[in-house]
Amino acid sequence: MATTKSGHNVTCETNRTSCDLTELLCGQSYSVFVKAIGKTCSSIAKMTGQLVTEPCIPIQITTQYSVTIGQVQWDITKGANYYTVTGQTDQGLTTSCVTNDTYCALYNMNCGQMYSIVVTANNFVCQNVSTSTEQVLIVTEPCPPNNVQTNVNCQNNQGMVSWETSFGAVGYEARFAGRDGHSLSCHTNATSCSVEGLHCGVIYHTNVIAIGEKVNSSRSNTVLLYSAPCAVGKCTANLDCYNDTATVSWSPVSGANSYMVTAVSADGSRVSCESTEHQCNLTELECGQVYNVTLVTISDHCRTEKSTNISFSTRPCKPSRVGVDLQCGTSTANMYWEESAGVELYMATATNMGTTLKCNSTNSTCQFSNLTCGDTYKLSVIAYSNRCYSEISSTVEIQTEPCKPDGLRVHGSCNNETVLLYWFKAKGASAYIVKADGNLGYSTSLKTNNTMIETNLPCGQLFTFTVKAQDDWCDSPTSRPEKYMTTPCVPAHVQSFTRCEQSLGSVSWAASDGAESYMAIATGQDRHIHTCTTNTTICTWNDLHCGETYTVYVVAMNYVGSLAWNASETAEFYIVTAENNIGHKVQLSTNDTWTYISEFHCGQEYFLSVQAADSVCTSRPSPPLSLTSVFSPFVPKSPVHPPVSPAS
Incomplete structure (x- = not known):
């Protein structure tokens, strides 16, 4: 009889000295007893040690897989001291591992294979007996595709790749990694695919991976794909104005063996050049043209042609039909010429005695302002384009308007109505127009070729005088006005x-x-x-001497200083002096015992004195009298009237 600690018993009977115990449980340790049975008595003997059965068969086997490594797990098995795991393919490839745990890793599993997994439980009594019966498989990743090949469509810069079938693949992914960092990919379940949008002039490292049901393959061998060469991006054209040539240069592009440059003008003129460098020279260019540049990039397999959006203008023609209009009264002149196609800028100059004015224009006119008056300017224009300039146009001349006359002065006399006007010569003037406007409505204009003029004006009016210069075309601005009061008119009808x-x-x-x-x-x-003195038209004396005959004068005045004094014996003439506190001094001589002074400054206090004089001596000045001036035009002396003879 065999029994376990859990109470499971197995027995057998025999009349021999041995018997077989059947239906033993796996993974158990039995205590064995032998009982000898006689007719009347029996005895029991216990076997030394334990009867150990084989381990149980492993169950609940699960797997996981990552590239080249398979992970196998199972439930703990009774009676097992260690386990052996074996993976085998139909092609005879095997891999195995031994462990004391309930999991084990299978290494170096080949791609594109299906491994059948068997787990065997072992103890120190039984080995390789308790083998799992579950059908467990590990399917490895597909192998990387072989015979990868690439191609490019030059017209649309499309990349294509093909490869051989990989066992176990349910699809494929092709990856294109450009050296400029650009990347593309395509997916398919066939053995080729294509991508669009390749960057021009870039080498793409191309590989393919096979997509498995659970795990994908590693990358295939890398194959290079050369995209179509780029159309030239940055392009410049430098014109040689004097040799009628242009050097076209550009930035290098990858994969290009040579370049062809073509320039076409608006009228169809065409020039071209080819070079393996990054520049070439276009020759025999026509002047006054705008050329558009096209550049073709040439490689072993592709030609990429693209308009560069670069244009250049050859040396412009000399401007023609040049003229100028002077704008009188504005110190400006408008210059004009015939506009030519292709000109970017016109630069006009106006030169006078070493001074040059400049004016830039994008059309056919240019205005010069702030021209100095009374000068002769020589004007010309140059056409600029693409850092080139034309020949200088023909020169035209203008005479600017005369300068404004300065220094206008007016002088007159109290004894008559004659007024003298004079001024400084105005530059550029050929004649002068003098205008006189009186406050009572009288107005006159005078013309002269000199810088002074004398005229008679009506008495008793405040005149405003101006002068302006003239030439053949323009008048100058009007001078600063000067005012002058003519003498009051002589009193009439004196009685x-x-x-x-x-x-x-x-x-x-x-x-x-x-x-x-x-x-x-x-x-x-x-x-x-x-x-x-009176501001009316009648005056009376009450101190006339009896028995005298008087001569009567009436003088009209307009705030001009007057002075009278008694006669001095032996005096041949008198000297009258008027001086203010700021040094203005007026002095005159007269044979009469009265006088008028018209040169006073307005609003000033003057001190007046008289000295008697003969041909040898001059007396001391009389005590000064104070007089405050208000306005000081000239005043004429009134005529002599019949004498008055008061009664004796």
């Missing part, structure tokens, strides 16, 4: 009368244009002077 009993004498007159006030002067034969 005098006396009142005998009161020694009074009176005089009346008609109002005078330009007069602000009047002074009536009565001079007796005894040389005594009697004055009367």
